[in-house]
Amino acid sequence: MSQFPGTLRVDDLDVTVEISPRRESVRLTVERDASVTATVPPLVGPEELARIVRSRRRWLYAKLAEHATLGPARPPHAYLSGEGFLYLGRSHRLLLVDDAPVAVRLLRGRLELRRDCLDDPAGHIVRWYRQVGEPWLLKRVAPWAEVLGVTVAGLRVLPLGYRWGSCSLSGHVNIHWAAMQLPPDLIDYVLVHELAHLRRPDHSPEFWRIVERALPGHRENRERLRRLGPGLWLP
Template identity: 40%
Template sequence: MPSLPLSPIRTGGKPAKLSDHRIEIDGLSFEVHRSDRRKTMQITVERSGELSIVAPSTVSTEHLVDFVEEKLLWVHTKIEEKSRLQKRAPTKEFVEGEGFLYLGKSYRLRLVEKQLVDLSLKNGRFCLRESSVHRGREVFVSWYARRAQQWFEKQVSEYANRMGVIANEVKAQDLGFRWGSFGSDGRVSFHWKAILLPPTIAQYVVVHELAHAHHPDHSAKFWIKVEQHLPDWRWRKTWLAEHGIQVEGL
C-alpha cells in the first residue's frame, strides 16, 4: 500500500517530512519499520546507502524525529565511510594465496598447470588454471554465477513452498547495488555476489525477496511476513548492511 504524502513538520527547530513509513530530514530519507517486539530504536545504513529505522510501535513521531536528529552526525559519517570503502575495495589479484569468498568462507587460491576446467574448488582451495589467469575475473564470476544459480534455486524452492509463493523463474545475475528482486511476473533474481555471503544471510535475501510476492513495498505487513519465516531477520538485515561491503572488490 502506498505511503501517505510527505508532510512537513518542525521538531527542535529543524524541518522534517513524515509519512507512515518514511522520514526525510537534513537531506536524508529513512524508511521506518515499527514492531511490537522492538524495545529500542536502531538506524541502519544499507550497502547501497539507503537508510532505515526499526522502532517500537509505541514510539511517537516526535520522539522518532528527535532520535534521528541526534544520530545525524553518525549517519553522515557512516554514509561517507561506506562510500570510501566501496571506492577503496581492494581489487582481487589472481595470484597464489589470494583469498576468495564462497558462502561466507574464504578459500586461498592455488594456480595449477594442468586442469580440465578453468576453476575448481577442491581440498579447501580454489584452483585456477595458470593459462586462465589473464581472464581470472571472468572465470570467477562465471563460476560464482553457476553456483549461485544452483544454490538459490534450491533455497527459493524450499522457502516459496513455505511462504505460499509461486516463483516462475530464478536467475543469478549482476544487479548492481541490489541483492535481489522479485518481479510481478513471478521471476526472482539474485546478485551473483550473494553467493559470497554466509548462508544465513543469503537466506534472508531469499525470504526478503519472496515476501515481496505478498507485499511489493516495505510496509509493516511486509516485515511481518518476513518475521513469520525468519524471526531473527533484524540481525541478519543489520549484518548485511554492515558487512555486505566485504564482497566488493572482485
C-alpha cells in the same frame, strides 16, 4: 497508474511511494537497506514524481553508495596463489593450476584458477560464482517459497549493482552473484526478503512482518549484511 501509491519505477530506481496529506513538497529518503522512499503530497502525480526523482538522481546515487550493503570500498585481488576467496561464508585459497578441465573450480577446499585464464581472472571467477550459485540457490529457495506461500517462476544469479536481490511481480527472482560469498543463513535472509516482496512490493510494516514470520531476526540479519557487505569481493 495502478501502482501509485505503491512502487514507482524511475529508470533503474524502485521508489516506494507514501502519500502524506501533511507534506507540501516531495521528500526522498534512502533507507538503510538501500531502498528509496518518496513521501508525497496528495496532488503530486507519477509523472511529476518521476521528474523530481530524476532531478535528484545525483544526490540519490551518492546516498545509495553510502548506504549500500555492497558499498564501493573493498579489498582488491591480485589473483595470486594463496589469496582468499569467500564462498558460502568460508574463505578458500586461490590456487593457480596449469591443467584443469574448467577455468575455475572448487577442489579440496581450494579455488583453482587455470593459469591460461589470467587474461581475465575476475571475469572467470565471477562466472564461476554464477554457475555454482544458480543450482545452489534453486535448491535453497524451494522450501522458503513454501514457507511464504509464493511461486518462484525463475531464479537468476547476476550482477545487480548495489542490490542483493530483486524480483518481479511475475515471480522471477534475481540474486546478486556476490551474495554467494555470504554465509548460508544470510543468503536465506536475502532469499526470504525477495520472496516476501512477491507478497508485498514495498517495505511497509506488513512487509517486515511477513519477513519476520518466515525467518525471525530480520533486524539482526540486515545489520549483519550491512557489516559484511563492504568486505565482499566485487571486481
